[in-house]
Amino acid sequence: xxxxxxxxxxxxxxxxxxxxxxxxxxxxxxxxxxxxxxxxxxxxxxxxxxxxxxxxxxxxxxxxxxxxxxxxxxxxxxxxxxxxxxxxxxxxxxxxxxxxxxxxxxxxxxxxxxxxxxxxxxxxxxxxxxxxxxxxxxxxxxxxxxxxxxxxxxxxxxxxxxxxxxxxxxxxxxxxxxxxxxxxxxxxxxxxxxxxxxxxxxxxxxxxxxxxxxxxxxxxxxxxxxxxxxxxxxxxxxxxxxxxxxxxxxxxxxxxxxxxxxxxxxxxxxxxxxxxxxxxxxxxxxxxxxxxxxxxxxxxxxxxxxxxxxxxxxxxxxxxxxx
Amino acid sequence: xxxxxxxxxxxxxxxxxxxxxxxxxxxxxxxxxxxxxxxxxxxxxxxxxxxxxxxxxxxxxxxxxxxxxxxxxxxxxxxxxxxxxxxxxxxxxxxxxxxxxxxxxxxxxxxxxxxxxxxxxxxxxxxxxxxxxxxxxxxxxxxxxxxxxxxxxxxxxxxxxxxxxxxxxxxxxxxxxxxxxxxxxxxxxxxxxxxxxxxxxxxxxxxxxxxxxxxxxxxxxxxxxxxxxxxxxxxxxxxxxxxxxxxxxxxxxxxxxxxxxxxxxxxxxxxxxxxxxxxxxxxxxxxxxxxxxxxxxxxxxxxxxxxxxxxxxxxxxxxxxxx
Numbered sequence: 189x190x191x192x193x194x195x196x197x198x199x200x201x202x203x204x205x206x207x208x209x210x211x212x213x214x215x216x217x218x219x220x221x222x223x224x225x226x227x228x229x230x231x232x233x234x235x236x237x238x239x240x241x242x243x244x245x246x247x248x249x250x251x252x253x254x255x256x257x258x259x260x261x262x263x264x265x266x267x268x269x270x271x272x273x274x275x276x277x278x279x280x281x282x283x284x285x286x287x288x289x290x291x292x293x294x295x296x297x298x299x300x301x302x303x304x305x306x307x308x309x310x311x312x313x314x315x316x317x318x319x320x321x322x323x324x325x326x327x328x329x330x331x332x333x334x335x336x337x338x339x340x341x342x343x344x345x346x347x348x349x350x351x352x353x354x355x356x357x358x359x360x361x362x363x364x365x366x367x368x369x370x371x372x373x374x375x376x377x378x379x380x381x382x383x384x385x386x387x388x389x390x391x392x393x394x395x396x397x398x399x400x401x402x403x404x405x406x407x408x409x410x411x412x413x414x415x416x417x418x419x420x421x422x423x424x425x426x427x428x429x430x431x432x433x434x435x436x437x438x439x440x441x442x443x444x445x446x447x448x449x450x451x452x453x454x455x456x457x458x459x460x461x462x463x464x465x466x467x468x469x470x471x472x473x474x475x476x477x478x479x480x481x482x483x484x485x486x487x488x489x490x491x492x493x494x495x496x497x498x499x500x501x502x503x504x505x506x507x508x509x510x511x
Numbered sequence: 512x513x514x515x516x517x518x519x520x521x522x523x524x525x526x527x528x529x530x531x532x533x534x535x536x537x538x539x540x541x542x543x544x545x546x547x548x549x550x551x552x553x554x555x556x557x558x559x560x561x562x563x564x565x566x567x568x569x570x571x572x573x574x575x576x577x578x579x580x581x582x583x584x585x586x587x588x589x590x591x592x593x594x595x596x597x598x599x600x601x602x603x604x605x606x607x608x609x610x611x612x613x614x615x616x617x618x619x620x621x622x623x624x625x626x627x628x629x630x631x632x633x634x635x636x637x638x639x640x641x642x643x644x645x646x647x648x649x650x651x652x653x654x655x656x657x658x659x660x661x662x663x664x665x666x667x668x669x670x671x672x673x674x675x676x677x678x679x680x681x682x683x684x685x686x687x688x689x690x691x692x693x694x695x696x697x698x699x700x701x702x703x704x705x706x707x708x709x710x711x712x713x714x715x716x717x718x719x720x721x722x723x724x725x726x727x728x729x730x731x732x733x734x735x736x737x738x739x740x741x742x743x744x745x746x747x748x749x750x751x752x753x754x755x756x757x758x759x760x761x762x763x764x765x766x767x768x769x770x771x772x773x774x775x776x777x778x779x780x781x782x783x784x785x786x787x788x789x790x791x792x793x794x795x796x797x798x799x800x801x802x803x804x805x806x807x808x809x810x811x812x813x814x815x816x817x818x819x820x821x822x823x824x825x826x827x828x829x830x831x832x833x834x
Contacts, residue, residue: 247764347676347677351675351703352674352675352676352677353670353675353676353689353699354670354675354699354700354703354707355700355703356698356699356700356701357700358699358700359693360690360693360694361690363686363687363689363690363693364686364687364690366676366686367683367684367686367687367690370682370683370686371683375679376676376677376679376681377677377678377679377680377681378679378788380674380677380678381787381788384677384762385761385762385763385764385787386762386764387762387763387764388763388764389763389764392722392759392763396719396722396723399715399719400719436715438708439707439708439709439710440708440710440711440712440715441570441708441709441710441711441712464704464708465701465704
């Protein structure tokens, strides 16, 4: 797949009047931060622009939505452009696919590894630590002013997808962008307080409860924990407030792989997998109909929690033995 | 107090043959990373150099000690130079004070706010996010090669003292240094795995147990939790494995101040205080014989845990009311 240049994409954006941005479902800091930054820049350039979502924005990311996001699926009619941001997979545009494809021109800006493109214009760079890096590149390439709000949204995108500059995707370039964002007057401490220090008490409680379900497999090289709908009811926590638990499980000494099983409202089991330095969890996820990155992947299973647990345990054990 | 220049300090280091480095007691990532980086650079320059410590290095920081640290209080005899690193307070040199002062020349390199100096040469810059930034400045000022090991030690110093580039002390300059360290080939992902993803299972257990002791004061604007010697025995955790819990308490939504009380082996109560955006906890700590930064301070009380709890609750309530 050939990438377009930032300049080609900027030219397409310049020609459009109405533009819809599509983050992936269960939008995270990178998807929302990237969309917010781009939406603000496009509105400042006089465009009718909205971020079309279909689900709840997590509490700690709501500061990124300054009247950019809408769940109104009819907004803007058939737009001139649709841009999927941090999402190069129609499945992750989910129920908004028809709206996405209704645009005259479709654009994809993403850093996830993908094999095929479904858009007219594409900028996909899996070496970028975050889609926020690409939005920064796009905006600077087309000479847009990086004001403080845009800079803070891009910072939020980068800081969340790099685990605070911690994951191995972080590069010299990531820090160079972060340094440049300070020139726009970002209050990085405040952004991080919003993202990382606005934990509801319920979140703390569900985490403690979930960590208590932890068991080790493959001789301690992997750990599995879970959360059920009943545990969520008991604590009053939202399912998305269990985000981060799988990274915490991975952080245990000697643990190469961590898996967190989430019982969804419809009874399906959402599986989040992380590995530290060796296991390719994307491969394991793919064998179960999912996907993702080498060190962070997932899938959804339609079976009981205990069946899901057994399946995962077996695949982890196999995978770790083959290392 | 007048600061010397990096060049003046470099000249003093160049003239010495035997050099002892002194991190503060309970050395953290900044103290140990800064000492390791400086020790390696000085040894490469042909010096007899050691990092003199008097207590245990936390598990997750032991990778920084590549035969640099010693608890042998007689090593090197009376050195040509003593350098206190990340420590501008004789109290925090603790039982090594006599050794420190036995040197012909004493040097202080630190980023903690201090009012007086006790060394012949000083470089104290409280605007630096970490002493690691100052070590980077010193080494580049004197033309020392920043090799990969030095760069990784400096990265460890910076990443720990900024909470992964999160705290408000982080600046454009911090990210510029981080970007430059990538040129030396650092594996930042691996460093962060060592620091943040090498958590002993016992640490996870003591944390869960300590978080369960949490109570709110001042109408939920502050939280207090504690750990006792009995809890440590029950889980098999070390006291230093409760580091980080106070930051976690602070991260709760609506909480301005968090306090964590640690019952030490000698029965004294070590108090760690953190605030989010408004309360000056250094002031509160000072009224109880302690000190620290505006958002991170501490003191030690010689009373029962419940007396300490009451004292702290009252002072927090007073302090928060006065905001």
